[in-house]
Amino acid sequence: LMQLSVPLNFIGFVYREIRQGLTDIEQMFELLDVEPEVRDLPGARPLAVDQGAIRFDNVNFSYDPARPILKGISFEVPAGKTVAIVGPSGAGKSTISRLLYRFYDIQSGNIVIDGQNLRDVTQKSLRSAIGMVPQDTVLFNDTIAYNIRYGRIDASDDEVNRAADLAQIGDFIRGLPEGFNAMVGERGLKLSGGEKQRVAIARTILKAPPILILDEATSALDTATEQEIQAALDFVSKGRTTLVIAHRLSTVVSADEIIVLKNGEIAERGRHTDLLAQKGLYTSMWDRQREATEAEEQLKRMREED
Ligand code: ATP
Numbered sequence: 474l475m476q477l478s479v480p481l482n483f484i485g486f487v488y489r490e491i492r493q494g495l496t497d498i499e500q501m502f503e504l505l506d507v508e509p510e511v512r513d514l515p516g517a518r519p520l521a522v523d524q525g526a527i528r529f530d531n532v533n534f535s536y537d538p539a540r541p542i543l544k545g546i547s548f549e550v551p552a553g554k555t556v557a558i559v560g561p562s563g564a565g566k567s568t569i570s571r572l573l574y575r576f577y578d579i580q581s582g583n584i585v586i587d588g589q590n591l592r593d594v595t596q597k598s599l600r601s602a603i604g605m606v607p608q609d610t611v612l613f614n615d616t617i618a619y620n621i622r623y624g625r626i627d628a629s630d631d632e633v634n635r636a637a638d639l640a641q642i643g644d645f646i647r648g649l650p651e652g653f654n655a656m657v658g659e660r661g662l663k664l665s666g667g668e669k670q671r672v673a674i675a676r677t678i679l680k681a682p683p684i685l686i687l688d689e690a691t692s693a694l695d696t697a698t699e700q701e702i703q704a705a706l707d708f709v710s711k712g713r714t715t716l717v718i719a720h721r722l723s724t725v726v727s728a729d730e731i732i733v734l735k736n737g738e739i740a741e742r743g744r745h746t747d748l749l750a751q752k753g754l755y756t757s758m759w760d761r762q763r764e765a766t767e768a769e770e771q772l773k774r775m776r777e778e779d
Contacts, residue, residue, distance in 0.1 A: 510577070510578075511575055511576065511577065511578055511596060513595050513596055514592065514593060517593060517594055517595045518593065518594060518595065519594060519595050519597075519598035520586060520587075520589055520594040520595070520598040520599050520602055521587065521589065522586065522587055522602045522683045522684070523587050524552030524553075524587055524683075524714075525552050525553070525586065525587065525602070525683035525684045525713065525714040526549070526550065526551055526552040526586070526587055526714065527549065527550040527573065527584075527585070527586055527684065527714055527716065528548075528549045528550075528583070528584070528585040528586075529546050529547055529548050529549075529569070529572075529582070529583075529584055530547055530582050530583040530584070530585065531545050531546070531547050531581070531582040531583070532545070532546045532547070532572065532579050532581075532582035532583070532584060533545060533546075533579065533580045533581045533582055534568065534572060534577065534579045534580055535580060536577070541737060542565050542568055542737050543565050543568060543569070543572075543579075543737045544736075544737045544738050545582070545738070546565075546569070546582075546737075546738075546739060547582075547739075548730070548732055548739070548742070550714050550715070550716055550730075551714070551729070552714055553712050553713065553714055554714065554715070554729040554730075555710055555715040555716075555717060555727070555728045555729050556715070556716055556717070556728060556729060556730045556731075556732060557717045557718075557719035557724055557725045557728035557730070557731045557732070558716065558717065558718050558719065558731075558732050558734055559719050559720075559725060559731060559732070559733055559734070559755070559758065560732075560733055560734035560735055560740070560754075560758075561735060561758075564734040564735050564736060564737065565734055565736075565737045566718045566734055567688065567718060569716070569718075569734075570605075570686045570688065570716060570718060572584060573591075573603070573686060573716060574599070574600060574603060574605070574686070575591050575596055575599055578592065586599075586602070586684070601682070602682055602683055602684055603682055603684045603685070603686060604677040604680050604681075604682035604684070604685045604686070604709075604713075605677075605685075605686045605688075606670065606673045606674055606677055606685070606686070606687045606688065606706075606709070607673065607688050608666075608670075608688045608689065608690045609666060609669065609670075609690070610669045610670060610672060610673040612657050612658045612664065612669060612672065613657075613658055614656065614657075614658035614659055614660050614661060615656065615657070615658065616653065616654050616655065616656055616657070617646055617649075617653055617654075617655050617656075617657050617662075617672065618630075618633055618653040618654065620657060620658075620672055620676070621633050621636060621637060621672060621675045621676055621679065622679065623676055624636070624675070624676035624677060624678070624679030624680040625679040625680055625681075628679050630653075632679060633653065633675075633679070634653075636675040636676075636678040636679045637653075637675045639675070639678050639705065639708050639709075640671045640672070640674040640675035640678060640705045640708075640709070641671055641674075641701040641702070641704055641705045642668065642671035642672060642674075642675060642705075645668065645671075649662070657672075666690055667690075667698045667701075667702055670690065670702060671701070671702065671705055674702075674705045674706065674709050677709055678708070678709055682713070683713060683714065684713065684714045684715075684716075685709065685710055685713050685714070685715040685716070686715075686716050686717075686718075687706060687710070687715060687716070687717040687718065687724075688717075688718045689717065689718060689719055689720045689721055689724060690720065695773075696770075699721065699723065703721070703723050703724070706724070719731075722759060722762060722763070722766075725745055725759075726745045727745075728744070728745070729744070730742060730743065730744065731743065731744065731745060731748055731755070733748070733753075733754055733755050733758075735754060740753070740754050741753050741754055741755050
């Protein structure tokens, strides 16, 4: 029995550590499928977030030395502003968000938050300052209330309710036979991609981090869902420094700056109207997206007529 109880204790220990130490552990595993190799420097200090301004300064990065992924990337997200990253698949968009979370160390250049280099601060403090709304949130096999409260475990029922409302998912939850006590996840209620994303947004509202990373879903959502999610995202990103990996026109149109990434380099940058005027990569991307959306809506209308 002794032999069995030690590993069981250890598992319990690891589980508690994970629960307590890294509230974002689950998002972390979604973002990467390898163990992080990053270590805190001896004497690393906690990140002190004042305004939450982000700066990438001539950042070079590769997963594998033989293949550079980001090449001399420089941009800023001023405090409280929103910068959208767009670009073809494989351009390096998600890599930028992984580097901001410091899943990897960069080969050269600097990533700085409020004047502090990410290399010099503790990972724990960095990750508690950043809220992440991933494309596809993995939910726990637990109640929907638990899944939302995960953003801040001491939140009251009222706060959980309010966060759900602000994330545009409150009515949906109250409409369930078991309401907030409904079990979700693999062994419970299966939520759609858009519903899961709103649960992630409610979580982030409770966490209230100064910095946000949003990874929008690539898959097309119907117009009503897209509007609901957009309203929830607008609320959560208001006054927060936000980096969005953007796929939706509605997000990029209102971004303070759009960075068009291509093969690890910034091909174009500016606001929506400036970029459209350039008639370059951005214009062709959005023309294509618009055609796809229109085709889809037409298909839907045809189905409805049947
Ligand atoms: P998408 O829009 O398809 O999600 P993206 O612009 O976000 O693409 P990234 O995920 O940043 O692209 O990937 C950029 C490049 O880095 C890709 O060529 C990818 O194959 C490579 N890459 C991503 N993750 C790893 C990894 N863990 N190890 C090695 N190479 C990787």
